[in-house]
Amino acid sequence: QKEVEQNSGPLSVPEGAIASLNCTYSDRGSQSFFWYRQYSGKSPELIMFIYSNGDKEDGRFTAQLNKASQYVSLLIRDSQPSDSATYLCAVKDKGGSEKLVFGKGTKLTVNP
Amino acid sequence: EAGVAQSPRYKIIEKRQSVAFWCNPISGHATLYWYQQILGQGPKLLIQFQNNGVVDDSQLPKDRFSAERLKGVDSTLKIQPAKLEDSAVYLCASSPSSWWTAGNTIYFGEGSWLTVV
Numbered sequence: 001q002k003e004v005e006q007n008s009g010p011l012s013v014p015e016g017a018i019a020s021l022n023c024t025y026s027d028r029g030s031q032s033f034f035w036y037r038q039y040s041g042k043s044p045e046l047i048m049f050i051y052s053n054g055d056k057e058d059g060r061f062t063a064q065l066n067k068a069s070q071y072v073s074l075l076i077r078d079s080q081p082s083d084s085a086t087y088l089c090a091v092k093d094k095g096g097s098e099k100l101v102f103g104k105g106t107k108l109t110v111n112p
Numbered sequence: 113e114a115g116v117a118q119s120p121r122y123k124i125i126e127k128r129q130s131v132a133f134w135c136n137p138i139s140g141h142a143t144l145y146w147y148q149q150i151l152g153q154g155p156k157l158l159i160q161f162q163n164n165g166v167v168d169d170s171q172l173p174k175d176r177f178s179a180e181r182l183k184g185v186d187s188t189l190k191i192q193p194a195k196l197e198d199s200a201v202y203l204c205a206s207s208p209s210s211w212w213t214a215g216n217t218i219y220f221g222e223g224s225w226l227t228v229v
Contacts, residue, residue, distance in 0.1 A: 043220035088154050098143055099168055102154030
């Protein structure tokens with residue numbers, strides 16, 4: 001069973017700080033990596049995806065991928081209270097499989 | 113564009129009873145997924161359909177869970193008999209074929225919350 005590991009947290013940061021969320025995966029052949037945000041009682045929503053080694057920036061969010069270390073991270077700059085949620089790391093199986101394998105999620109709280 | 117529809121949203125049943133959840137995916141999406149999310153955990157794939165065929169049901173507890181997708185559109189997930197550990201949110205999701213090649217994603221419904229007492 002392919003595994004995706006995340007620190008369950010909770011992670012607490014003050015408003016305006018940088019929040020750093022980390023994820024490791026077991027299958028070296030994995031090709032695509034996703035970060036979902038899930039507010040309490042709501043369904044997951046995609047916020048970032050990354051396929052290549054390096055950094056990918058989208059507004060206040062930066063995803064970082066290091067395939068050699070099998071490590072994915074998400075940085076949230078200028079954290080806002082509205083960023084308080086659980087962040088799920090997901091990895092797509094290699095090849096034609098369309099399924100995503102999710103980590104347990106990291107609960108982030110941004111304190112005003 | 114209408115999202116993934118699920119019903120019922122909430123259900124409370126006693127152990128050993130049965131329950132069924134319904135899902136209507138986004139129009140035109142060939143792939144439909146049922147995920148189980150236990151409180152404090154990430155979603156776990158139970159079953160994946162491509163049109164009306166099963167692609168992956170390796171983590172479906174087949175002694176009590178069943179699912180079908182008739183005519184390649186709507187899907188039903190059934191649990192019979194339910195156990196206490198089945199208490200979870202059942203998330204239906206859908207996606208276009210080869211969604212990752214177009215920078216797309218899978219889209220989740222709001223979920224069906226099941227409590228088994």
